Amino acid sequence: MSTTNALTENEVRQFVTTWFHKLDIHTPLEDFLSMVADESIEFRFPEVTVTDQAGLIDWYNRVTHSFFDEVHETKELTITPESNRAKVDLLTHWQASTWDAPAARSQRIEFLAQQTWYVVRSNKTGQPVVSSYLVNSFDPVGDSAALPVK
Template identity: 40%
Template sequence: MSTTQAAPVLTEEAVRQFVTRWYEALDRHDPVDEVERFLASEGLVMHFPEGTSEGLDGFRSWYDAVTHRFFDETHTVASVDTVTTGPDSAEVKVVVNWQTSVWTPPAARSQWLGFDAYQTWTVVVENGTLRIRTYTVDGLKAMPGSAEL
């Protein structure tokens, strides 16, 4: 009788691909139920410049707000570094370049925003897939010519 072991889920390459897929979903403004598949079902805490969201309900509120405010979004992953890893979790440092447009009524024109975002994530394995449990924007560095966030 032979036994087969499943390939490890929590590898550096898997984490890198997961981070990229997350930002692709955000850029497309995928429906919230599809984006939630990236998130842990329990213990979710996300620290954004505009505030902290907790749990899936908190994420839904944040996502609704940002998808109605920002458009033409582009996230370009600059680096993904796995700092520590255990059998079911990893701390990950992410640097992403985020460019978007925003329109604040009644302004005659939209404004361009561009930032390098420095982040720390905790990624966990839940039901055999990677999920974000904590997501912290540690800092933002504005690109030349960017409007303020």
């Protein structure tokens, strides 16, 4: 597929599903990075803002070593195709477990994350990739433990 073809809503919807599945299974770093634009990225998480690949690698390594039994469930999803990208507005219910040694038990955390992404077509592969991933709000659900920031 040409890298100049506009992204379709179905393409982006499938990409969002794949993205969260790969986060849940802690896909290898190289696989994760293949879903991210090569240049001009912005990832704004609750704990850090990342604008380069080195920072994104640090973030990914930290979260895949901090959280387990993750589940991302998309509650709301709106995709707005634009000329050379697609805007994605979504609400995600995220659950994960954490464990702080030497605690006797793990803790379950649960948050609702309202996000805005921008997805573009990769110049290398022609596949959708994220260029901007902005967490606009990140609210605990119920009696969730606090988000551990390391």
